[in-house]
Amino acid sequence: MKMILKKYCKMSGRSVTNQRKLLLDLIYRAKGHLDADELFRRAKEQQQRISLATVYRNLKLFKEMGLISENRLGENHSHYEIRSPVEHHHLVCRSCGRVEEFDSPLIDEARLRLQQQKEFDIFSVQLKMEGYCPKCKQKRKPS
Amino acid sequence: MKMILKKYCKMSGRSVTNQRKLLLDLIYRAKGHLDADELFRRAKEQQQRISLATVYRNLKLFKEMGLISENRLGENHSHYEIRSPVEHHHLVCRSCGRVEEFDSPLIDEARLRLQQQKEFDIFSVQLKMEGYCPKCKQKRKPS
DNA sequence: TATTTTTTGAGAATCATTTTCATTTTTATC
DNA sequence: GATAAAAATGAAAATGATTCTCAAAAAATA
16 A cells, blocks of 8 residues: 555655544455544544545545545545455445445446447446345334 | 425425525536536526535435435546436546546446355446547647 | 745634424314 | 414524634655
8 A cells, every 4th residue: 555655646746644544544444444533533633733624635636546436425525445456336225224235247348339429438337226235124024 | 307306305304495406506507527616606696695505405405315316526626416226426527627428338347246256235336437639639749 | 954835823714514492284083 | 364372584604514814833855
């Protein structure tokens, strides 16, 4: 991670700061869907003086550099994760919030067809499906 | 539209107000992706005293009733449209903001497979692809 | 190391959206 | 149709996520 950060920063003329190293590392280690607040909380454990503004600034930067991706899984705020080499999508339980990741060759195929049909250059595919997970499905039955 | 509104309101014990009639009608006539502000502007042309809070309240209500759908096409705010009988998705140009709608049997297929595989009850599929439209694709070439 | 450039922290500002509450409109009842 | 009860509205304040400002600190460059 640190090497990657250095490389990307050099490339775009950015500084490599302790805050950036820490933040990217935390996102990497979280291996999940982290929101700005939670990232801020975790960062503060190691750098008490870090500011929420710095968190947002760098999330934006990492996104521009293509290191992370931003998703709207819930309603009002974003979640971030290391941009995995293999594109994947999200299946969210509307009841308990559980998030499953998936990918599908059918989606890739759809993308290719659409690209031809509409003559767009498509560089991003964001798919979110919502429903009830097996557990919550059960709970809802009685009602 | 008015009949539908009445039916849905009765069903859930809501009142049928002038504001609701106007708002739903405007969304219907817009035939596109309208945001709260633009809807508010248009509504004020016909009911000067209408409040932005009423716009938001009723967008929320229409959504709960399943009459409209909410999409995050841009960055910071939502767009709304009449929920079309056939589910469709969005292809957005990151340069000029142009929005194309599409749907694809491949997506439906993917949904079915996922439903089986993960044992979720899936009731919502939101797919957004981003890229450059034919025009903006051209403009970017020289750089 | 000195100088320039970039980033940071802290708090204020912004923007979309939601809430509060007194007043008005709609609905249900007679 | 009049009236009481219930729901919705307008206006303004509140909220929550995110962005901006600016002086001070850190990093890159010479």
